[in-house]
Amino acid sequence: MSEDPIAQFKENQRQGWKHFIPLEAMTTPAAARLVKHANVRAGQEVLDVACGTGVVAITASRLGARVRGLDLTPELLERARENARIAGAEIAFAEGDVEAMPFPDATFDVVLSQFGHMFAPRPDVALGEMLRVLKPGGTIAFSTWPPELLIGSSFRLVGSYMPPPPPGVSPPPQWGDVAVVRERLGAAVKDIVFDRGCMLVPALTLANYRDHIEHTAGPMLKLVEMLGASDPARLAQFRREYEALAAPYYADNIVRQDYLMTRAVRQ
Numbered sequence: 001m002s003e004d005p006i007a008q009f010k011e012n013q014r015q016g017w018k019h020f021i022p023l024e025a026m027t028t029p030a031a032a033r034l035v036k037h038a039n040v041r042a043g044q045e046v047l048d049v050a051c052g053t054g055v056v057a058i059t060a061s062r063l064g065a066r067v068r069g070l071d072l073t074p075e076l077l078e079r080a081r082e083n084a085r086i087a088g089a090e091i092a093f094a095e096g097d098v099e100a101m102p103f104p105d106a107t108f109d110v111v112l113s114q115f116g117h118m119f120a121p122r123p124d125v126a127l128g129e130m131l132r133v134l135k136p137g138g139t140i141a142f143s144t145w146p147p148e149l150l151i152g153s154s155f156r157l158v159g160s161y162m163p164p165p166p167p168g169v170s171p172p173p174q175w176g177d178v179a180v181v182r183e184r185l186g187a188a189v190k191d192i193v194f195d196r197g198c199m200l201v202p203a204l205t206l207a208n209y210r211d212h213i214e215h216t217a218g219p220m221l222k223l224v225e226m227l228g229a230s231d232p233a234r235l236a237q238f239r240r241e242y243e244a245l246a247a248p249y250y251a252d253n254i255v256r257q258d259y260l261m262t263r264a265v266r267q
């Protein structure tokens, strides 16, 4: 493995996210919201950044857009290709890093990312790349988890049990704070529009919810793997805290995960 801490961080991401496939059932409805928020139209060149199993890419393709998808994790790209085959969608999926994308400047009319680019370690580098490959006048749009709500707070809890990330790595939920998003987009864009979405996750109990997330979501999966091997008592404490954190968002066998959607036009 590389000795560069940022490269190691990305390798950990790649390992952590490879079990994400069951969560595509949750991100599929959100994909339709994001594609609508971005006003994707037939004939546009569209990029889905950190595309995972391709839910946003395939939704955009169904509208007649010409779509490409990019992700770090080969296991998810394999699933994305299978999903596209089943859907009858022609989409070029490629392995790659949002911080160094293999596309020329000004290639796309629309650049999308659903709960994706927020996991790149350096927001300025990831956003710089997303804007570089976007045509002037093109649309950038993304969905992200706000820091003050369930998923953002659970990242903070998970982080408090993990060794600190390498210097320069930014917490993903900062991308869910409208003030931070405005500042990061800055003068590179105009016409910023925010909206909110809600992901409703069925769960028989909070323990079932926690168990599902532990087996599918990268950061939590990594933590449980680490504590399970080194400190089972601390793992039990983490699980209690996690369920207590989720409790206010749980009613009628549903966990409510609210998120932020952003759209802007490149200057």
Ligand SMILES: C[S@@+](CC[C@H](N)C(=O)[O-])C[C@H]1O[C@@H](n2cnc3c(N)ncnc32)[C@H](O)[C@@H]1O
Pocket (backbone or CB within 6 Å): 010, 013, 014, 017, 020, 023, 024, 027, 028, 049, 050, 051, 052, 053, 054, 055, 056, 070, 071, 072, 073, 076, 096, 097, 098, 099, 113, 114, 115, 116, 117, 119, 120, 121
């Ligand atoms: C929460 S999943 C979201 C997947 C998909 N967009 C969806 O909505 O179902 C996060 C995704 O980000 C990808 N990812 C994380 N860091 C990345 C990076 N630096 N470059 C590209 N993809 C990345 C992971 O491989 C994973 O597929």
